[in-house]
Every structure is written in C-alpha cells, then in structure tokens.
Amino acid sequence: MTNDMTATKSSALHTSGQFSTFFVADLFFGVDVVHVQEVLRSQHMTSVPQAPDVIEGLINLRGQIVTAIDMRRRLLLPPPAGDHSASMNMVVRTADGAVSLLVDEIGDVLDMDASTYEPPPDNLAPAARDLIRGVYKLKDRLLLVLDEERTVDLAVGRAV
Amino acid sequence: MDDACAEDKEMIREFLIESDENLSRLDQDLVALEKSPLDVDLLGSIFRTIHTIKGACGFLAFSTLEGITHQAESLLSQLRDGERNLTPELVSLILETVDATRKVLASIETSGTEGSHKFEDLIDKLRVAAEATCEIETRLVPDPPVSDAANSAKAEFQPDTNKARLRQDEQGEEEKRVAERRISDRRDEDVTQHSAAVDSNIRVGVGLLDKLMDLVGELVLTRNQILQFNTEREDPALNATSQRLNLITTELQEGVMKTRMQPIGVVWNKLPRVVRDISVGLGKQIQLHMDGAETELDRTIIEAIKDPLMHLVRNCCDHGIESPADRTRAGKPPQGVLTLRAYHEGGQVNIEVGDDGAGIDVARVKQKAIEKGLLRPEQAEKLGDREALSLIFEPGFSTAQTVTNISGRGVGMDVVKSHIEKIGGVVDLYSRLGEGATVKIRIPLTLAIIPGLVIISGGERFVIPQVSLLELIRIEGDSGGKHIEYVHGTPVYRRRGSLLPITYLNQVLGLRSSDGAEAVNMVVLQAEDRQFGLVVDGIYDTQEIVVKPLGKQLKGLTLYAGATIMGDGRVALILDVLGIGQRSGVFGELREPARVVEKQKAQSTMEQQRLLLFRSGSFDRLAVPLSLVARLEEFQQSAIEHAGGGQVVQYRDRILPLVSLQAVLEPGAPDQGAPADPVQVVVFNDGDMSVGMVVDQILDVAEEAVTVRQKSGRRGLLGSAVVGNRVTDFLDLHLVLRESKEAWSSGADEHTRGKTVLVADASAFSRGMIRGGLDMAGYSVLEAANLDDVIRKLEQHTVDVVVTALELPPDGGSALVAALRARPELAKIPILALVESVDPSRAAVAQTAGFQDCQAKFDGLLVLESVARLVSPQTVREASEECMSCAGEVR
Numbered sequence A: 001m002t003n004d005m006t007a008t009k010s011s012a013l014h015t016s017g018q019f020s021t022f023f024v025a026d027l028f029f030g031v032d033v034v035h036v037q038e039v040l041r042s043q044h045m046t047s048v049p050q051a052p053d054v055i056e057g058l059i060n061l062r063g064q065i066v067t068a069i070d071m072r073r074r075l076l077l078p079p080p081a082g083d084h085s086a087s088m089n090m091v092v093r094t095a096d097g098a099v100s101l102l103v104d105e106i107g108d109v110l111d112m113d114a115s116t117y118e119p120p121p122d123n124l125a126p127a128a129r130d131l132i133r134g135v136y137k138l139k140d141r142l143l144l145v146l147d148e149e150r151t152v153d154l155a156v157g158r159a160v
Numbered sequence B: 001m002d003d004a005c006a007e008d009k010e011m012i013r014e015f016l017i018e019s020d021e022n023l024s025r026l027d028q029d030l031v032a033l034e035k036s037p038l039d040v041d042l043l044g045s046i047f048r049t050i051h052t053i054k055g056a057c058g059f060l061a062f063s064t065l066e067g068i069t070h071q072a073e074s075l076l077s078q079l080r081d082g083e084r085n086l087t088p089e090l091v092s093l094i095l096e097t098v099d100a101t102r103k104v105l106a107s108i109e110t111s112g113t114e115g116s117h118k119f120e121d122l123i124d125k126l127r128v129a130a131e132a133t134c135e136i137e138t139r140l141v142p143d144p145p146v147s148d149a150a151n152s153a154k155a156e157f158q159p160d161t162n163k164a165r166l167r168q169d170e171q172g173e174e175e176k177r178v179a180e181r182r183i184s185d186r187r188d189e190d191v192t193q194h195s196a197a198v199d200s201n202i203r204v205g206v207g208l209l210d211k212l213m214d215l216v217g218e219l220v221l222t223r224n225q226i227l228q229f230n231t232e233r234e235d236p237a238l239n240a241t242s243q244r245l246n247l248i249t250t251e252l253q254e255g256v257m258k259t260r261m262q263p264i265g266v267v268w269n270k271l272p273r274v275v276r277d278i279s280v281g282l283g284k285q286i287q288l289h290m291d292g293a294e295t296e297l298d299r300t301i302i303e304a305i306k307d308p309l310m311h312l313v314r315n316c317c318d319h320g321i322e323s324p325a326d327r328t329r330a331g332k333p334p335q336g337v338l339t340l341r342a343y344h345e346g347g348q349v350n351i352e353v354g355d356d357g358a359g360i361d362v363a364r365v366k367q368k369a370i371e372k373g374l375l376r377p378e379q380a381e382k383l384g385d386r387e388a389l390s391l392i393f394e395p396g397f398s399t400a401q402t403v404t405n406i407s408g409r410g411v412g413m414d415v416v417k418s419h420i421e422k423i424g425g426v427v428d429l430y431s432r433l434g435e436g437a438t439v440k441i442r443i444p445l446t447l448a449i450i451p452g453l454v455i456i457s458g459g460e461r462f463v464i465p466q467v468s469l470l471e472l473i474r475i476e477g478d479s480g481g482k483h484i485e486y487v488h489g490t491p492v493y494r495r496r497g498s499l500l501p502i503t504y505l506n507q508v509l510g511l512r513s514s515d516g517a518e519a520v521n522m523v524v525l526q527a528e529d530r531q532f533g534l535v536v537d538g539i540y541d542t543q544e545i546v547v548k549p550l551g552k553q554l555k556g557l558t559l560y561a562g563a564t565i566m567g568d569g570r571v572a573l574i575l576d577v578l579g580i581g582q583r584s585g586v587f588g589e590l591r592e593p594a595r596v597v598e599k600q601k602a603q604s605t606m607e608q609q610r611l612l613l614f615r616s617g618s619f620d621r622l623a624v625p626l627s628l629v630a631r632l633e634e635f636q637q638s639a640i641e642h643a644g645g646g647q648v649v650q651y652r653d654r655i656l657p658l659v660s661l662q663a664v665l666e667p668g669a670p671d672q673g674a675p676a677d678p679v680q681v682v683v684f685n686d687g688d689m690s691v692g693m694v695v696d697q698i699l700d701v702a703e704e705a706v707t708v709r710q711k712s713g714r715r716g717l718l719g720s721a722v723v724g725n726r727v728t729d730f731l732d733l734h735l736v737l738r739e740s741k742e743a744w745s746s747g748a749d750e751h752t753r754g755k756t757v758l759v760a761d762a763s764a765f766s767r768g769m770i771r772g773g774l775d776m777a778g779y780s781v782l783e784a785a786n787l788d789d790v791i792r793k794l795e796q797h798t799v800d801v802v803v804t805a806l807e808l809p810p811d812g813g814s815a816l817v818a819a820l821r822a823r824p825e826l827a828k829i830p831i832l833a834l835v836e837s838v839d840p841s842r843a844a845v846a847q848t849a850g851f852q853d854c855q856a857k858f859d860g861l862l863v864l865e866s867v868a869r870l871v872s873p874q875t876v877r878e879a880s881e882e883c884m885s886c887a888g889e890v891r
Helices: A004-011 A148-152 B002-035 B040-060 B063-080 B088-111 B120-140 B148-157 B161-192 B194-200 B206-232 B236-259 B271-282 B299-320 B324-329 B362-371 B377-382 B385-393 B413-422 B479-483 B505-509 B577-584 B593-607 B661-665 B733-739 B741-747 B764-777 B787-796 B813-822 B840-849 B860-871 B873-889
Strands: A017-024 A027-032 A036-040 A055-061 A064-070 A088-094 A097-103 A105-112 A132-137 A142-146 B261-263 B286-291 B296-298 B336-345 B348-355 B426-432 B436-444 B449-457 B460-465 B469-475 B484-487 B490-495 B498-504 B520-527 B530-536 B538-546 B560-565 B571-575 B609-616 B619-625 B629-635 B640-643 B646-651 B654-660 B679-686 B689-695 B697-704 B709-711 B717-723 B726-731 B756-760 B780-784 B801-805 B831-835 B853-856
Touching (some): A017 A097, A064 A148, A088 A105, B002 B271, B063 B120, B261 B299, B296 B299, B299 B436, B413 B436, B449 B530, B460 B538, B498 B505, B498 B577, B520 B538, B619 B717, B654 B661, B679 B697, B764 B801, B813 B840, B831 B860, B853 B860
Parallel strands (some): A027 A142, B286 B336, B619 B726, B756 B801
Antiparallel strands (some): A017 A105, A055 A064, B261 B296, B336 B348, B426 B436, B449 B460, B520 B530, B640 B646
C-alpha cells in the first residue's frame, strides 16, 4: 500500500489529550474525543448484501444513515466466542460523515500525556499497523491510538 | 457608519443580481435582433437594459462600467433611432460589451472593486463605431431602410456631418439625462412602494430552500412512522390526527418541491448566444429551435444538467451540423437546425438535443474505436449499429477529425453520460447518417423524494424506484414452475409472447433462498432500454421514500442507489435496477437485446402474421396486417372537420383525411344512432402522408398463423380466415384507400408515382396482402396468378418491377426468371422473390436463380423498401449484392 503520505500527515499530531477508549478482543484502543460523536448501545442493523465483509450494516441515527464497521473484522481478529450482536457503537466523525465502529466494550475517557507516547512498534501485525497512529504506555497496559480516518477508508490495509 | 456600509453592500448586491438578469435577457435579445434587425421594440428593450445598468453604475460610482455602458448606449441609441443599420459586426461589438460588463460585475462581486482592466480598447472601438455612423449614413442615404421619423430627423443633420454629430450627441446626452432622471424617480417610487412589490415576489436564498427540502424529507419520514403506529393501535383520535398530518405533509412536500422547481429555460436562455458564437466562429448557419422551455425541473437537477446540455449543444454545432457548402451539396438548406425539446413523460423529464446535420458515421466510429484500442477489429465487425453508437460514450472517444476549441478534445460524451447517470438519468443516442443525430436524456423530476415499491427478499426489505418498474407478475401455485422456463439453464418467462430474462434477487444479493414458495412474485423492471424480471420473496406496497446517500465505504457497490428510513425507523436499501441487471448477468455481455427482439419479431412475421382486429358496422371481426398500421388513435367528434367534401382531423400539425370503414363496406347502410365519441381511428402511413380509417372498435392484436383461407366475394374484403379460433374477415385495404384516392395520390412519393409493379402469386389472398402496401406507397399494381398470366400482363403493360412468389405455378419463380430473361424486351425488369421465410439456402437459391432481391412475404416494410430500390434501374446491381449480404446475414 502506498499510504506514507497520509501516515505522516496524521501521526505528527494528537500526541496528547483526551481519548475515548474501547476494547476489541484483548486490544485497548483510544480515539481522540474530538472525533467521537456519540456512543450507542446495540442498534437495529440493516445488513448490506454483497458489501465488503467488514461492513456490518446500516443504522438509523436520528434520520441519518450511518455505516457500521465491525472492528474485529477490520483488524482481522477472530469473531468473539459468545453472542456477537451485543456490540457497542462508537460513532466517530470523519471527513466523509459519521461512521459507527462496532466494538466489544466501551472504556473510560482518559487523559494522556505526550511523554508516554511512542510510534507504533514495527513488528505490529500489518492489519493493525496501518490503522494505529501510536501507543501510550499506561501503567498496566498499552493504549493503541486508532486513526479513525484510515479505519473507515476500506482501501487501507486490505491489500494483504 | 456600519449601517451605511451594510446598506451600500445590500444595494450593490441587488445591483449585481438585477444586472445579471438583465444581461441574460440582453444575450437573447441581441441574438433575436440579429434575425430581425429592424425590430424597434427589441432595440428599445436592449437600449433600456444597458441604460439601466449605466444609471446604476453612475449612482454606485463604478466608473469603468459606466464608461463602457455609456459608449454602448450611444451606439444603441443610434440603432434604435434608425440612424444606422445593424450589422453582424455591430452585434458582435455589443455582445463584447455585454461580456466586458459581466467581467466587471464578476470582479465587483468577488472583490468589491471593478478590477484593474479598464477596457479602454473596447470603449475606443465603441466610440469609433458610434462616430463612424454619420459618415457611413451620409453615404448610405439614398435608400436607408428606416422609419420616416428617423429619416426626417436625419435629413436635418445631413448638411454638416460634424455639426450634426455634435448636435446629435448633445441631444443624446439630454435624452439620457431625462431618462436617468426618470429612472431615479422610479427608484424613489420603488422605495416608497417597496411593501407593494414585496407582496407578490420575494427573493429567497437557495440555501434556505434546500434546508426546507431537507426538513420536509425528515417530516415525510416522521409521517410514515406515525402512520405505522396508527395502524398498530386502534385509536380514532390518533387516526384522525394522523390522516390530517398525512394530508398536510403531502401538500407541504408538493409546495416546497414547487419552490425548487425552475423552468429548463433558465439553462436554455444561454444557448442562443452560445450557438450564435459558435456558428459565427465556424462559419456555419445554425437556427436554434427551442420547444418546451417552460418544462419545470428541480433546481438541483437543473444545476446538474447545465454542463452536459451545453456540451451537447456545442457538439451538435461543431460535429453535427455541416458547413453551408456541405449542406447545399447534400441537398439540404444551408441553414442547419438545432432542436431542443423538453417535456414531461411518466414522472420523468425528457430532454432532446437534435440536429439535422450529418449524423454519425457508424463505420467511422468503429474505425476510431479500433484506433483508440477500445475495440478489436473482429469485435467491431460483429458490433451492431446501436452498440457502435454507444461507443461514443466511452471515455477518451471523439470522432472529430480535427480538434477545435469548441469540442473534440475527447472529454465529452462520457462525461455527459456520467453526469446524467449520476442524477439517475439515462442518455440515448439516435442517429441517421446524413439526416442528423438526436441525444435523448431522461431524468427524474426530483432527486430528494421518490415513490418506490417496497419488496422483501431473504427476510430483508428493499425499495425499488417506481420509475424503473413496469409491472408486477404473480405466478400462482402449481403453475409457478411451468411459467418459468429454462434456456440452457437460464430462467426466462413468457410475457405476452416474448421472452423475458429472469433473475432471482436472493441469488444476486447472496441471500438465503426462500424454500419452495407456492407462488412466485416477480417485478418487471426496465433499465435503460432493457427489461428483465426480478423474482422476489414478497411485495409490500408503494411508498414515498426519501433517498439518502450511502457512506463512502459502500460507494463501490453498484447494486444500491442509496438507502431510506422506513416507517418503523429501520433502514432499507434502495436497489439500483441497472446495477442489479448487470450484476446478475441478465443483460448478457455486449449483446443488443433490442436487436434480438427485432430479429425474433422478424422471425415471427415470417411464420406468423401480426394482425390488428377491429369491428365495424355489421362486421364483428375484421383484420389488417399490423405491419401496415402506423398508429391507433382516438379523436373527439368535435375535432373532426370537413374539408374538400370529406372528413379530416388535424393530426400532428397535419391534416389527416378520414375514411369511414362502414361507409366503404356497407354503403347506404342506416346510421346506427349517434356516432361514437371519441371515434376510433386506424392510421396508415406513407412517407409524409397519412390516412385515418374510422372503425367502431379496436378489438385486439393477434399474432398467429392464418390457418384457413376462403376467398370472399364481398366488396372490400379479401377473404376470411380463422384467427384466434374465430372467423375473421380480411379487409381489402386497397379498396379502402382508393376511397380516399385524392388524398393518397397527392401524397404518393415522387419516385413511386407512375411506376407499375406486377404482383405474381397463386393465392389471391397473398396478392391482396402484398398489393395493399404497394398501393399505399403509390404504385400502380397489377396482379397475376401464374406464369402465363405474368407474361400476358407484361406484354400488355409497361412494368417496372415484378414481385413474385418463389412457388409461382406452374414451375416456380425461377421459371419466370428464365422466361423473362429469354425475351430481350423483358430481360431488364428486376424481379423480387417472395419467400415464406428468408433463410440462407433459399436466399442462395434466389440469388443463383437470378432474382434481384428476396424478402419475406409478409414483411410489408421490407418488401416496400426492396421494391423502391428496384424501381430505379441503376440500383439493380447493388440490390443483388445486397441480396448476397442479406443471405449472409441471416443465420
């Protein structure tokens, strides 16, 4: 993939601030709160036949039609063991309108300090590396900063 | 201070809007003026427009603009007063002024200043032109085509040119001052009477209207939800309220929709100027016809079609219409006609851009496509004309030999097509070589709210836009399996005699299939000009839906046109009918369904006949071959007029003579009470002449083999046959048409008049069928039943073409050829063989036997075409080559 341009553009910024956190499988993610529109419980989903498999379906967000992306499939993670329909919607604002990210669980909003920030490790799995801006080293775990623009651009990271 | 500034800004804004409107009108006025240079009213109007702008410029202190308009005004005042004649150079100069004015206005709009360009050269040119007047006029005095008043006025000035000019200028100035004063007076009035003007019209920002439309869309959705609740609960109060809500919402929706409607003329207004500039630039003469400028469209659509339309018009002017010299050579008037037509049809708007130019050379298109690598030579050979024409819409295609600055850079028709398709429209191209080309655009009235059919498939709801929907077919229970047949594994359905390809929505979308349902629900859809049946699990109802776009992640999916929110608040996808068709493969690949259908039709006319059945007087069931019928019409009694001793109606801007069939078949029969109103008329066509046959009732169109034939002794009838298990009389069209002989003989084609055709066939019935068409085309027709009969007739009459059945008794058609070729005086007569069906072996037989052409017996049109070719002796050889090619083509 030729994505160097976008990568440099977005990674320089947002090295500190508030992050909305969530879990996908055992990964702990954060999205800059500025880009989070709202968090919703499981919504009625209209599936889109023949759509790319990362698209779970469409939801009606107060009259606006929002595409929902399954984050597990987006990150090429295995499906959860139990009932999948309990996914939470993390609705993020992107340049192309609102998109819902289906995640396993919603965490707290955390304040991050730039001193704990590091670019993503080189040995990260390709599916994740393209979508992650960087890593905050917390005391007991790592917070992966999700690049929401690249996450909703399905052309990114799908060449594998 | 701030207030004053804001006021100024507001004033400038109004000035800009007003000037913009004025200038668009000016463009049109000037082009119109060029056609009628002496129209004083037009000149007055143009003068006033320029004058208004000039007045406002002075008021707002825009000196450059004032300078330009001032000079233009002087020139115009001379024109208006008839002191000089309008020349194309002057029109160009004034148009240049208009352009300059626009530029300055644009600069004012963006930067608030007039910009650095002072347009001194233009002002000079205008001044020179204005000053040149008097000298030219003095020379031209002997025969000035101007009004008397102007003449006498000019006479005063003649003695001393310079002085005259001076005085004239003074007078002009004075006049202007007076006019300005009048204008400023009017402005004062405007201020005082402002409230009165506001009552009738206000200016509203487009943004506000868009916002309103969005809100109405939301309201429609909410209404749908309320209606759904209402059906779930049985509360009379809620019921009444929701019904009311329903009504008001619908009305509001219509009202808001109307505010966004604009006549297409808004876009067309710019075209006369464009066409004029191009035609002057290319040295062509082009007349622009505009029809239906008042047709209204949603403004978003108007915006979207603006550029494509402009491009099409440029294309027509540039590529379509030939230079006057070429046109004259082709036997056309030197002035080309560019026609724009717009009209509503079935919830859609049709826009046609056509010219009477050279048309599109299919061979050249193919060649170009090969050169551009869009096509391989062997593919090109197989390509039908329509397919070849559609190549023009391929990216990077242009047939123009030379690239001009108007068009021909290869960014064209593909962009036009994609623009139109983006708004849910369809583009079609029709061309006839040497006669012109027409592009037809069909677009929806509005994009925001559309009626759609809700269907269910694989447990999900989907919406199909109503515009693509032709009909719903439900195949009940047991017969379900029978009606869907398989051709090499492909499902098809017999729909009124023709095969409809079928696809299953569940399969296209990869949804789980419904388990052996008893009944099959099928929606018949149309995309572009192709039709197919889509089998779905269930059909709900139609609904007004608000189209919402899909996110970027789904843009690549051609299966969906968007999504909407249903009454229960859930999302439903809107199917893209074209995408579904392409995805499922029902359209096949690079196949031309229209042609296939045509071929099938041709096939059926060989074996079977399509007959129009109708009733007249005491004849309950009469038939004529459908191939001879042009149209079926209904006319109100009040529309029928009397002319030349017969009945006529005005029909498509022509006079259509009417023949009462009852009067022909049963002369003197008593009238059966009051005549029907409206009357049913069968129209027969011949080139540009038509005749209407009045019948009592049109019954049906039957398509079947005629089984039993019995000759009839009755006047006006050829015989009887069993059609649809009932005895049916075949009408002798020849006789009916003779009844309106005056009309027909005058309408007969130049080249057919005086030409004689001999029809040789053992069956009187067949002869009657064949001669019907020939009679109508204006030929004199002789009939012969066998070889001896033919020879006898040929000895007695001069015959131009012999049309014979291949099985002519006693020894077949080839014996006839041999007999004729043996006699030098008859050897040159071309012979057309008629066969039951054209197949290669028969065609080859016909060819070797020495026939000039062969055609299917009951294909009236082809027979006529063939005869027309054969009557001109020099075409005999070509025709026989044609026969070869026809033999090769039919496989």
